[in-house]
Amino acid sequence: MSDEYEHKLEAKSDYTGDASSVSTPDIDAVPDAELPDQELYHSHSWWTTYVFSQDAKYIGIQYALTAIGTGLLGLVLSWLMRIQLAWPGLGWLEPSSYYQFVTMHGMIMVVYLLTALFLGGFGNLLIPLMCGARDMAFPYVNMLSYWAFVVAVVVLLASFFVPGGPTGAGWTLYPPQAITAGTPGYNGGIILMLISLILFVAGFTMGGLNYIITVLQLRARGMTLMRLPLTIWGIFTATVLAMFAFPALLVGCLMMTLDSLLGTSFFMPAMVSLGETLTHEGGSPILFQHLFWFFGHPEVYIVALPAFGIVSDLLSVHSRKTIFGYRMMVWAIVGIGALSFFVWAHHMYVSGMNPWFGFFFATTTLIIAVPTAIKVYNWILTLWRGNIVLSLPMLFSLGFIVTFLNGGLTGLFLGNVTVDVPLSDTYFVVAHFHMVMGIAPILVVFGAIYHWYPLVTGRMMNETLGKVHFWITFIGSYAIYFPMHYQGFVGVPRRYFEIYDSPYIDVSTLLLNKFITIAVLIVGAAQLLFLYNLFASARLGKKAEKNPWKANSLEWQTPQMPPEHGNWGKELPKVYRWPYDFSVPGAKEDYIPQTQPPSEIIGAKVEKT
Amino acid sequence: MSDSSLDNLPKGWKSVPNDLGSDQTAFKGVQWGKAMMWIFLLSDTFIFSCFLISYMKGRASTVVDWPNTSHVFSLDFMGVPVPLLLIAIMTFVLITSSGTMALAVKYGYEKNRKMCGSLILATAIGGLIFVGMQAFEWSKLIHEGVRPWSNPFGAGQFGSYFFMITGFHGTHVSIGVIFLFIFARKVFRGDFDTGRRGFFTTMKSDYVSIEILGLYWHFVDLVWVFIFAFFYLW
Numbered sequence: 001m002s003d004e005y006e007h008k009l010e011a012k013s014d015y016t017g018d019a020s021s022v023s024t025p026d027i028d029a030v031p032d033a034e035l036p037d038q039e040l041y042h043s044h045s046w047w048t049t050y051v052f053s054q055d056a057k058y059i060g061i062q063y064a065l066t067a068i069g070t071g072l073l074g075l076v077l078s079w080l081m082r083i084q085l086a087w088p089g090l091g092w093l094e095p096s097s098y099y100q101f102v103t104m105h106g107m108i109m110v111v112y113l114l115t116a117l118f119l120g121g122f123g124n125l126l127i128p129l130m131c132g133a134r135d136m137a138f139p140y141v142n143m144l145s146y147w148a149f150v151v152a153v154v155v156l157l158a159s160f161f162v163p164g165g166p167t168g169a170g171w172t173l174y175p176p177q178a179i180t181a182g183t184p185g186y187n188g189g190i191i192l193m194l195i196s197l198i199l200f201v202a203g204f205t206m207g208g209l210n211y212i213i214t215v216l217q218l219r220a221r222g223m224t225l226m227r228l229p230l231t232i233w234g235i236f237t238a239t240v241l242a243m244f245a246f247p248a249l250l251v252g253c254l255m256m257t258l259d260s261l262l263g264t265s266f267f268m269p270a271m272v273s274l275g276e277t278l279t280h281e282g283g284s285p286i287l288f289q290h291l292f293w294f295f296g297h298p299e300v301y302i303v304a305l306p307a308f309g310i311v312s313d314l315l316s317v318h319s320r321k322t323i324f325g326y327r328m329m330v331w332a333i334v335g336i337g338a339l340s341f342f343v344w345a346h347h348m349y350v351s352g353m354n355p356w357f358g359f360f361f362a363t364t365t366l367i368i369a370v371p372t373a374i375k376v377y378n379w380i381l382t383l384w385r386g387n388i389v390l391s392l393p394m395l396f397s398l399g400f401i402v403t404f405l406n407g408g409l410t411g412l413f414l415g416n417v418t419v420d421v422p423l424s425d426t427y428f429v430v431a432h433f434h435m436v437m438g439i440a441p442i443l444v445v446f447g448a449i450y451h452w453y454p455l456v457t458g459r460m461m462n463e464t465l466g467k468v469h470f471w472i473t474f475i476g477s478y479a480i481y482f483p484m485h486y487q488g489f490v491g492v493p494r495r496y497f498e499i500y501d502s503p504y505i506d507v508s509t510l511l512l513n514k515f516i517t518i519a520v521l522i523v524g525a526a527q528l529l530f531l532y533n534l535f536a537s538a539r540l541g542k543k544a545e546k547n548p549w550k551a552n553s554l555e556w557q558t559p560q561m562p563p564e565h566g567n568w569g570k571e572l573p574k575v576y577r578w579p580y581d582f583s584v585p586g587a588k589e590d591y592i593p594q595t596q597p598p599s600e601i602i603g604a605k606v607e608k609t
Numbered sequence: 610m611s612d613s614s615l616d617n618l619p620k621g622w623k624s625v626p627n628d629l630g631s632d633q634t635a636f637k638g639v640q641w642g643k644a645m646m647w648i649f650l651l652s653d654t655f656i657f658s659c660f661l662i663s664y665m666k667g668r669a670s671t672v673v674d675w676p677n678t679s680h681v682f683s684l685d686f687m688g689v690p691v692p693l694l695l696i697a698i699m700t701f702v703l704i705t706s707s708g709t710m711a712l713a714v715k716y717g718y719e720k721n722r723k724m725c726g727s728l729i730l731a732t733a734i735g736g737l738i739f740v741g742m743q744a745f746e747w748s749k750l751i752h753e754g755v756r757p758w759s760n761p762f763g764a765g766q767f768g769s770y771f772f773m774i775t776g777f778h779g780t781h782v783s784i785g786v787i788f789l790f791i792f793a794r795k796v797f798r799g800d801f802d803t804g805r806r807g808f809f810t811t812m813k814s815d816y817v818s819i820e821i822l823g824l825y826w827h828f829v830d831l832v833w834v835f836i837f838a839f840f841y842l843w
Contacts, residue, residue, distance in 0.1 A: 140810040225629055262758060264766075
């Protein structure tokens with residue numbers, strides 16, 4: 001559009017012909033401000049500063065710490081599960097507690113850690129800073145969003161203390177078993193789980209509205225959508241997905257709560273339980289699966305898209321190279337997001353639905369591989385002949401590419417109906433989704449924390465500890481999940497709390513369980529090292545210079561670092577370019593921040609963005 | 610952005626790529642709160658769609674026949690059972706309240722406090738009448754033995770879906786009514802003229818929030834039309 005506009009402008013000035021009246025156009029011009037400067041909320045008490053804070057940066061840190069704390073519990077649960085699997089003779093766990101731990105581990109990691117950390121944590125911290133806004137559009141509601149999340153976490157954790165303990169229905173909470181006698185927590189824990197999820201959705205909606213609107217309506221002058229960092233594109237698209245996917249979860253949870261508390265039969269067929277005919281009749285268990293996976297599959301991308309976006313920025317900054325195919329990357333993110341709503345039933349191939357229905361979903365699933373592959377190629381081409389600095393964020397980003405590729409390829413196996421049927425409910429599935437939406441996004445989380453830590457604390461994290469953390473985590477997670485692929489092929493079923501001797505499972509396969517568990521404990525210990533680094537560096541870390549990574553995006557261009565309340569001092573930033581002008585020929589430095597006006601870099605061959 | 614520069618923007622479909630390709634705001638001249646309400650409503654649409662699609666699936670797969678709705682929802686009028694009588698009145702009241710809301714928005718932007726406030730009050734009263742009639746309908750059905758888990762007319766899922774969906778919608782209406790009363794008070798007190806700050810949000814009041822509330826109210830009415838069609842007419 002701008003090209004055409006400039007042509008017209010030139011043509012017009014030729015037409016007037018009066019050279020004296022036409023001054024040289026100001027090359028630093030940006031469009032006039034459309035909006036008055038945002039009015040900020042200023043806290044004036046201890047409570048409104050440190051507890052009910054309305055500053056998005058602070059809320060982001062609150063979100064991140066709460067999510068990481070909850071995730072730590074999920075980590076401990078996984079240790080207990082693995083110890084049980086490796087040494088069932090120890091008798092650490094009852095079968096029922098094993099199921100409860102599987103369920104809580106899954107739900108905590110997917111929803112309360114990853115979703116909350118990526119969108120609530122990084123979203124709140126980075127969206128206003130990277131878009132050049134002073135804060136979110138509606139800070140009050142943003143604050144409510146965090147506290148709704150806290151209440152959701154408290155309700156979730158409370159289920160450990162009710163009679164019967166937390167639910168043991170598996171993180172998918174399939175009825176009828178989730179609310180039928182025989183499943184742990186069928187009349188107490190499950191209710192708290194459902195209420196907690198409803199609270200989470202309500203809280204997330206309040207935050208999500210803020211993230212979307214801040215990106216759409218509160219950008220800095222000159223910041224077009226196509227100049228946004230890919231981090232923002234990832235978080236923005238994931239938030240849109242969440243706004244449309246969480247409703248299905250909310251409805252499913254509400255209906256199951258009514259089934260359990262009021263005795264309705266939305267999901268409950270006529271059943272005989274413990275020798276007694278239940279009063280339920282005529283409900284459809286498959287309906288819940290559809291509702292759950294209509295949420296559940298976009299949820300995978302709610303976790304993955306921010307990771308895609310963040311990793312693109314990390315790769316670009318730490319290899320001093322323009323991101324390859326920026327527009328293609330944006331459209332791939334949007335395309336993956338849109339397609340993710342048309343693939344949900346590939347989680348239900350063995351649910352008894354019509355096989356032709358399965359083939360439709362297999363097709364859409366394989367189509368998603370196209371934009372995903374584009375992204376992987378573009379990451380590799382971004383690295384191609386780049387000045388790769390093996391800093392911590394770069395190491396974790398490289399680890400992400402490999403791990404994501406690995407998990408993505410096994411996804412192609414499982415996406416095909418005929419291959420999926422024998423593999424479903426085996427450890428192959430466990431290995432697949434842990435690789436693709438467990439390890440891969442978590443590696444990005446680590447990379448992002450090492451990258452943006454100075455922005456939050458003004459100090460760098462310890463490099464040596466970080467490298468130890470990376471290598472143990474990276475190699476360790478392969479030691480954990482590679483053997484699981486093999487176990488799955490052999491046919492070891494998932495969700496069994498003890499694998500018995502059976503004709504088709506060798507002793508050697510069982511021995512692998514011990515190996516995996518030892519790897520789990522080592523990797524787990526490395527995470528404690530990371531936590532030490534995270535908290536100790538806030539005090540002991542090396543003081544960071546301003547813009548320590550020499551990045552272009554706006555969050556590093558604030559007058560103070562770490563940025564103060566209101567982010568930008570007196571004047572909002574003006575943006576002249578995209579955030580990927582690295583190693584531009586003819587430029588003095590190897591990076592050109594988004595705020596640097598064209599008049600200061602005359603002679604540099606920047607791309608027109 | 611001044612109004613004159615808004616007039617120079619492309620119109621119709623051309624405005625879409627223009628808005629999306631421009632800086633600062635993707636929707637030119639739209640206050641952020643209004644855009645936020647639209648996105649919330651889109652999300653809420655998904656909630657109601659999930660409810661209604663679940664209802665269709667549930668109704669299609671029950672083992673017992675679905676109750677005859679024109680019989681269940683009929684009201685005795687002078688000894689004659691008239692199907693859908695109550696619902697017709699409810700729908701009429703709710704849709705009329707949408708009209709008064711639209712007028713309130715108009716008078717709000719004209720800064721006609723008296724008309725604006727009274728029309729918001731009228732809308733709120735329309736909503737109250739609707740919720741009242743819904744309570745009447747619920748109690749009538751409960752007296753006839755309809756429960757969320759069973760009913761004497763047919764499939765038990767009838768009561769489940771009926772109470773859940775109309776209850777969820779009724780909650781939306783009730784929340785709307787509460788906000789309408791709050792806003793009526795704010796209009797009469799002149800908050801929108803003086804830019805008085807919100808008690809919780811500490812943000813300046815602006816007449817645009819009446820339009821935002823109006824969006825919500827129209828949405829609630831629109832959802833009712835679908836519930837009406839799928840529940841009472843099917």
